[in-house]
Amino acid sequence: xxxxxxxxxxxxxAALQRGLQAEGFAVDLAHDGEEGLHLAxxxxxxxxxxxxxxxxxxxxxxxxxxxxxxxxxxxxxxxAKDGEYDMADGLDLGADDYLTKPFSxxxxxxxxxxxxxxxxxxxxxxxxxxxxxxxxxxxxxxxGQQPIExxxxxxxxxxxxxxxxxxxxxxxxxxxxxxxxFDTDPNVVEVYVGYLRRKIDVPFSRNALQxxxxxxxRLTGDGG
Amino acid sequence: xxxxxxxxxxxxxAALQRGLQAEGFAVDLAHDGEEGLHLAxxxxxxxxxxxxxxxxxxxxxxxxxxxxxxxxxxxxxxxAKDGEYDMADGLDLGADDYLTKPFSxxxxxxxxxxxxxxxxxxxxxxxxxxxxxxxxxxxxxxxGQQPIExxxxxxxxxxxxxxxxxxxxxxxxxxxxxxxxFDTDPNVVEVYVGYLRRKIDVPFSRNALQxxxxxxxRLTGDGG
DNA sequence: CAGGGTTCTCAGCGACCTCTCAGGCCCGCT
DNA sequence: AGCGGGCCTGAGAGGTCGCTGAGAACCCTG
Numbered sequence: 109x110x111x112x113x114x115x116x117x118x119x120x121x122a123a124l125q126r127g128l129q130a131e132g133f134a135v136d137l138a139h140d141g142e143e144g145l146h147l148a149x150x151x152x153x154x155x156x157x158x159x160x161x162x163x164x165x166x167x168x169x170x171x172x173x174x175x176x177x178x179x180x181x182x183x184x185x186x187x188a189k190d191g192e193y194d195m196a197d198g199l200d201l202g203a204d205d206y207l208t209k210p211f212s213x214x215x216x217x218x219x220x221x222x223x224x225x226x227x228x229x230x231x232x233x234x235x236x237x238x239x240x241x242x243x244x245x246x247x248x249x250x251x252g253q254q255p256i257e258x259x260x261x262x263x264x265x266x267x268x269x270x271x272x273x274x275x276x277x278x279x280x281x282x283x284x285x286x287x288x289x290f291d292t293d294p295n296v297v298e299v300y301v302g303y304l305r306r307k308i309d310v311p312f313s314r315n316a317l318q319x320x321x322x323x324x325x326r327l328t329g330d331g332g
Numbered sequence: 333x334x335x336x337x338x339x340x341x342x343x344x345x346a347a348l349q350r351g352l353q354a355e356g357f358a359v360d361l362a363h364d365g366e367e368g369l370h371l372a373x374x375x376x377x378x379x380x381x382x383x384x385x386x387x388x389x390x391x392x393x394x395x396x397x398x399x400x401x402x403x404x405x406x407x408x409x410x411x412a413k414d415g416e417y418d419m420a421d422g423l424d425l426g427a428d429d430y431l432t433k434p435f436s437x438x439x440x441x442x443x444x445x446x447x448x449x450x451x452x453x454x455x456x457x458x459x460x461x462x463x464x465x466x467x468x469x470x471x472x473x474x475x476g477q478q479p480i481e482x483x484x485x486x487x488x489x490x491x492x493x494x495x496x497x498x499x500x501x502x503x504x505x506x507x508x509x510x511x512x513x514f515d516t517d518p519n520v521v522e523v524y525v526g527y528l529r530r531k532i533d534v535p536f537s538r539n540a541l542q543x544x545x546x547x548x549x550r551l552t553g554d555g556g
Numbered sequence: 557c558a559g560g561g562t563t564c565t566c567a568g569c570g571a572c573c574t575c576t577c578a579g580g581c582c583c584g585c586t
Numbered sequence: 587a588g589c590g591g592g593c594c595t596g597a598g599a600g601g602t603c604g605c606t607g608a609g610a611a612c613c614c615t616g
Contacts, residue, residue, distance in 0.1 A: 205445075208356055215355075218438045259562055276471040296564060298604055321572070321603065322484030323471050483573060520575060522593060545583070545592070 110134045112153040114144030116162050131217055141165025155182045155223050171203050182223040235270040238329040242270050256307055265300050269327040278324035334358045336377045338368030340386050355441055365389025379406045379447050395427050406447040459494040462553040466494050480531055489524050493551040502548035
């Protein structure tokens with residue numbers, strides 16, 4: 109198992125290297141964000157340990173950059189104890205786990221192994237609802253094997269509905285998130301729901317995109 | 333991060349406190365269910381570790397009570413190994429995760445952190461009354477496995493009754509909370525109670541939605 | 557500037573929902 | 587048993603909500 113450790117404090121980096129090697133990992137070190145980003149891109153690691161506070165490029169941005177490039181290597185973030193950085197942000201940016209310094213060495217190893225175990229089934233890429241699939245990164249939609257063409261607005265609407273599938277989503281919520289306004293005539297939502305239905309609904313089958321009169325719409329996977 | 337540990341075995345409680353403090357948590361202890369409930373209500377914790385077997389009030393009931401009060405603090409339940417309690421029940425009552433004793437300390441911490449991460453976007457659990465279930469977010473109602481279709485007004489009425497289930501609720505309270513008026517003819521409530529009964533009551537069985545003549549209505553779970 | 561695609565507005569229609577009303581039922585009281 | 591008030595319910599008027607076709611405005615692209 110190959111681990112990349114991106115950490116600028118020499119002492120900490122060396123300690124991690126030694127410790128992890130003792131556990132049987134192959135360990136590479138990077139001492140700033142730029143080097144870390146470069147190695148992560150080309151090194152084919154199984155997991156990356158990434159400090160947040162780094163010279164040149166912060167750990168945040170390394171993580172963000174990698175995810176933007178669709179690199180889904182598991183990342184465990186490290187932060188200093190002072191609450192300057194909000195770890196939740198790190199997770200939002202695509203980190204898989206985090207530890208706050210000072211951390212227990214045993215815990216670190218346990219977390220790394222947990223990440224490696226889960227590793228394979230990351231790649232959140234596509235959203236699913238029944239046999240409907242939407243890939244936000246590639247901007248693609250399909251029902252089963254059948255690809256579906258959507259206009260940008262239709263796509264944005266479907267993406268929002270799929271992110272909240274099985275929930276009832278009100279028109280005003282839709283207006284706010286898809287149209288980015290809140291005082292528009294809700295009729296435009298009805299119109300686009302109509303467009304979507306013509307494209308994603310299977311004839312002679314229960315609609316995947318249901319109207320909940322007086323409340324909004326609900327996109328269901330076939331199971332629910 | 334503030335953690336409340338509700339655990340009656342002194343030794344275990346002390347061990348958890350020490351361990352979690354070492355991880356950087358602020359830890360409070362409660363030694364029975366009553367104290368735990370009190371602290372959980374007023375302490376503004378980020379997560380609660382809750383043993384099931386407790387003096388005075390069981391962990392089950394602490395959890396149930398908190399959820400009934402719309403307190404959605406993440407709860408991790410602990411149970412003894414013997415299968416007397418079914419953990420699935422705990423999750424139904426609104427716990428977010430559980431561990432069976434004896435558990436690994438590392439695992440406990442990992443689970444706690446996972447809860448903290450998810451914490452914010454938890455969704456309020458479904459309301460239950462007997463085998464009747466209502467999910468406010470999904471806007472769904474079911475009796476057992478059978479889904480039930482309700483109009484918006486019917487849904488609002490049932491939601492209000494379920495939030496106050498087992499209590500007697502007067503028509504004027506209903507008018508105020510469901511119709512948002514107070515000087516309307518109370519007959520409209522009677523009419524809608526009638527609509528609801530036709531949809532949610534099981535034929536040949538005691539009504540779940542009882543009339544309390546002169547006082548109002550009471551929705552009972554069959555069990556109590 | 558023409559053409560095609562996309563977004564949005566508008567108005568009509570149908571279905572559904574809400575609420576009122578009036579007659580009858582039921583319960584508790586005398 | 588008889589009475590009165592509270593409660594239930596069927597019927598129906600009126601209103602609201604959501605869907606849709608038509609077409610105008612907009613925006614690229616060639």
